[in-house]
Amino acid sequence: MAELPTQAPPPRPYAVALTGGIGSGKSAVADLFAELGVTVIDADAISHALTAPGGAALAPINAAFGAEVLCANTGLNRPLLRERVFADPAARRRLEAILHPMIRERMQAALAADQGPYALLAIPLLVETGQTGLADRVLVVDAPEALRIARVGRRSGLAPAAVRRIIASQATRAERLAAADDVIDNAGDRAALRPQVAALHARYLDLAGAHR
Ligand code: ADP
Numbered sequence: 001m002a003e004l005p006t007q008a009p010p011p012r013p014y015a016v017a018l019t020g021g022i023g024s025g026k027s028a029v030a031d032l033f034a035e036l037g038v039t040v041i042d043a044d045a046i047s048h049a050l051t052a053p054g055g056a057a058l059a060p061i062n063a064a065f066g067a068e069v070l071c072a073n074t075g076l077n078r079p080l081l082r083e084r085v086f087a088d089p090a091a092r093r094r095l096e097a098i099l100h101p102m103i104r105e106r107m108q109a110a111l112a113a114d115q116g117p118y119a120l121l122a123i124p125l126l127v128e129t130g131q132t133g134l135a136d137r138v139l140v141v142d143a144p145e146a147l148r149i150a151r152v153g154r155r156s157g158l159a160p161a162a163v164r165r166i167i168a169s170q171a172t173r174a175e176r177l178a179a180a181d182d183v184i185d186n187a188g189d190r191a192a193l194r195p196q197v198a199a200l201h202a203r204y205l206d207l208a209g210a211h212r
Helices: 024-034 043-050 058-065 080-086 091-115 145-156 161-167 175-177 190-210
Strands: 015-017 038-043 117-124 137-142 182-185
Touching: 015 024, 015 161, 015 190, 024 038, 024 137, 024 190, 038 091, 043 091, 043 117, 043 161, 058 080, 058 091, 080 091, 080 137, 080 190, 091 117, 117 190, 137 175, 182 190
Parallel strands: 015 117, 015 137, 038 117, 137 182
Antiparallel strands: none
């Protein structure tokens, strides 16, 4: 009897995008998934590596913005470039046009190389950058604004007004929740995160099994 054709393996593992506004608890949640053995592919870490000394984004950034936004020690003069793009939306779009495709390409390569049943793509600006289609599922970490402001203040010493400005520049809570397949409620204490992560991990293992 002729052998049944074997199904081609999926091109990449099942992918869950993790997002949330500043101070919502994305890093805390990502750490808990990592503890369970899940690979976390972090857009911020990739962006940082691309713009660190020797990073692949430095040459195109130099070409677009001039050598004054580079720095021998840190790769990129982040405060100066941040100021430039904050004041100038066209400059911001130029920077994003350089960085976003490079970040996306590296995330996809890391995902394709991952051996786990599923991987987490931590993308803080997932909704803002219209990348919700990058993963199979979107997980949003949600917490009330007042708590986020207090937690970011404790974490990095930012004044409430500064955190509010960042929150205002990001997607609204409603926009993010509209994109969510799953939501982790981080209005409680840290201990309340663990059972929510454990339940989602079980669900993602099931979904990843069906994906194969
Ligand atoms: P994000 O990565 O979304 O900006 P973090 O995970 O860094 O948020 O959380 C913001 C700050 O709040 C961190 O210092 C973190 O340790 C703290 N934090 C997160 N969740 C809780 C919680 N449930 N209770 C108290 N502090 C928390």
